Structure formats: structure tokens, C-alpha cells
Amino acid sequence: MTQEYDLVIIGRGAAAFSAAIRASEITSNQAAIAMIGYGPIGGTCVNVGCVPSKYIIEAAKVANTQRNPRYPGIASSDPAVEFSKLMESLREVVQEERKSKYEDVLKFYPNITMYEGKASFVSRDTVKVTSISGEEHMKGYNFIIATGSSPVIPQIEGLEDTGYLTSESVWSLNDLPGSIGILGGGFVGLEIGQAMHRLGSRVRIIKRHDTIARGIESEVGSELIRALENDGISFLTGRKVRKVYRRGDKKIIVAEYQGKMEEIEVDEVLIASGRKPNVDGLSLGNAGVEYSDKGISVKDDFSTTNPLIYAAGDVVDQRYRLETLAAREGAIIASNIFNHSTKGINLQEVPWAIFTEPQLASVGYTEDEYNRNFGRAVTRVLPLATVPKARILREGIGMFKIVADEDTGRIAGIHVLAPYAAEFIIEGVTAIRNGYTFQDIIENSHIFPTVAEGIKLASQSFTRDMTKMSCCVE
């Protein structure tokens, strides 16, 4: 027997919940919604993404501050890190967050029915759900595919036999590896790498390129690498990993470097080579949904090549894979379906951050992107050390870079490497969303002394020589 739902959501992470809740709100909890998924409820962010990574980052920061106090007169001491206890507490936090923000929330929405199983399309409007109790068919008047993404595991000789960690399995560790070789240096590798290093592991990041990732403002990315190297992390760039094997209780990474093979001995290998969309098993071809290895193709309103079916979050072929973006997309899709609208998201207004210390936060165009698209960027770079609060924090490495339109002065991008950057990049979002110029930012009063004041100072540097300015000058 085929069951019918007003909305079938495949996936049960941030995008899925956001869509289900918004759809319920719009329809006064009267839309019959099926949510189909497997694995821990809540998806990547709460289980193996933002929540555990930010927890361990903050814990590692405390250990680092104890080892390397910022201020003269405060003695350094070696923190006694009980790693298993820390990881146990991390898993408890994940469990609590999952319960309070996902499992418990469902009781407020009796119209949402949760199905544990794997969905695959059998036609343009019907999925087959396979679970331990058997198979059932569900017809939907609309669908949202929100199945997320998984770590990419590179094809490297010996990797499977040797064993490795990913950003998903690392949270099960109870013993801190003495040394870690991180393959790839994207956001996840940098965050987990710095945390593990600060907790006492020797961390080497092994990658082919000397930049962090595509789309990052290059000067800011280079400064982050400098900050992490200053922290004690080694970047082995220009390496192509050819093989991984075991030698006794060690793991050996064999990398090609300048035409020669070199061996890097580590206790553990962490794969941080990006993520891939979870489309396997969905039989998207049966539903007429086009996709590639980058994800599902969507129009501006997130509808796919089948107008009944939408896609949200990491499974979409789009520039960013962010929890907040996924959740926003889910909500917009629900509104597009039940309010018959065609809203989208301007990705230039979407901020993102790397939660290293210092943090890298960014929104909008990089200088190169703006010049490629419009050919008239004007930029200013303000070193973090010129911001009074940064000097109070004794934080020397970092910068503010603002990209603006040469003709109008409108802000096109703000890229920050600084303490708390993720907390105040929202000023950049507001500026871009509202079409502010650097003059508008200057005319907004900023609190002194804050790191966020750097955005105002960088804006002022479009018209003034900042070395000639007194404190708080307007």
C-alpha cells in the first residue's frame, strides 16, 4: 500500500528539520510530512560537524592558554590533558544537543512522521523506503532532498588497509594520537588539526597546494597559515600522497615531493579532502532529477529538474556547505512550496568561518572574483596589529580586507582573520545585503575597544592614512 504525504523530506539534518518546521508553521501543523532518514538524527552539524568540533576547539584553546599565557607575569604550565574524559564530555554534549534541538522538538509537530530507512525514487512522485521492517512506498505531492554530504576518501594505495580517521570518526577517539598526518587542508583539517595540536599531538598537514581552499581571499588565507605555523603546526605543501602503509604501530605516509619520495611517520592519519553529496541509492534518475558528482542541480528557487522535487543543503551543487545555509534553504523551500513563491538566496550575502584561532570569517566577493565579474574592485588591507583591542589581547597575526566597488564604494566583500571574527562578520553581511558603502560603515558608531572596530578602521583606510589617526577618530 502506498501512503500519501503533502511533503516528503529525505534526510533529517538541519535542512530537513528547518523545512519541516517552516512547512508546519505555514500550514498550521496540517501538512502531512514524512521525514525519512537513517543514522543519528540531526545530520552532520550536531553529530559530527560544528558541535563536536567547536567543543574541542574551545577546550584546546584553554589548554593552549595555560601552556602559552599571553601576558607577562602569568606563568606557563603544562596542562594535564585527560583526553578520554574530554572526548567523553564532548560526546555527552553532542547527545544533549541532538536530544534538545532535534529529538525533543518533534513532539511539537504531530504532523511530522519520522521513518527510519533508506529512500529511493521509483517514479517522479513516489519513493520506496527500505528499513529493517521491510519496504513501503510513499507518494509525495512535493519532495525535499536534504541528504547532506560525506567525507571524500581519496584513492590512495594502502589507505584502506592502514586505516584512517575522518571528520566523522575522529569523535570516537579515546586516546590522543601522539602525531597526526592530515591529508588535505580544508576547513575541517585546519580546525581539528589546531585543536589536536594544542591538546598535545604533533600535527602535520600534508597537501598539494600552498593555499587553504578555493574561494578564500588569498592574503587572508596565507596569513592564517602563518598563524597556524606560528602555533606549531607544520604545513608540508607541494606533496602528492602516493601510498600509506603500516610499520609496526606507526603509519607511514609516502608523498612525492619535488620528484622524490619522502616518508612521513605518524600515529594516525586524518582524511580532510572535502565532502561529497549523498546521492547514492536515491535513484534520482527514476525521478528525473539531474545531478553530478558535485551534487543536485537546482534553480534559483531550489527546485530541481523535476518541479515537484526540491533540494537543500550539502547535497546541492553549490559553492558552500554550511549548516546555517542548509537550514535557511530548507525554510525557503517550505515557503516556496506552500506560499507558491520562488525565493532564492544570494550566496554573496552568506558568511562562513573557520574556527581556528585566530578565526577566519568571510562574506562576499574576493578581490579576484570581483575583478573577474565586474572589473573594478578597490581594496584596503588593515593589519590586525593596528587595532587597539588586538594589541590589548596581544594578538599580532591577522588582518581585515575590504573589497569595494571602485565607482560606488559599495562593499562587495569583507574578509577577516582575527579573534572573534565569526562573531562580528555579520556587519559585513548587513553591509552587503543593504548595499552599504565604506562611508556608511564609518558612520555607524563602533564600540571601542573591540576587535570588530577593525571593520570600521579598514573602511576609514579607504580615505585616510590610518597611521596619522588618533584613537577613536571619526
Added chain:
Amino acid sequence: MTEKKVTMKVFGMTCDDCVRTVSDGLKKEGADVLSISLNDGIAIVKIDDAKISAENLVKSPVFGGESHYRAQLRKVE
């Protein structure tokens, strides 16, 4: 004139007053209301699609803006 029978699901109705409000809203758009079920939210109407299409009927004022009723098309015959 092309007469069509439209089946739609209406969300947000909780009482007979809601049914009346939705019915009046549909009539205002020129629809001939055959039935509206409070139980399952299914509304069946007849329209002259030279005057209003089924797609526009579910976007009519009674289902948009500040109204808390929404509708999804189910069948057009």
C-alpha cells in the same frame, strides 16, 4: 468557456467559520464551490479557466499574505 473541476488541499481550517471564509474567498475568484471538507481539508470546485486558472486559484488572496489558509493543487479535470 472551459469548465474544469479542481481538487485542492486546504491547510489551516479548524472550524466551520474557516470553511465559510475559504468558500467565500474561492467564490470571490469566480469558483463554484462543490465541497469543502473540514475533516481532510479537501476542497472541490469548478472554474472557468478562461477567467482563472487552477494554478492562480491556489494563490488567490484567501490563501496568501496575512491569511493563515494555504492550498495545494491535487487534481485538475
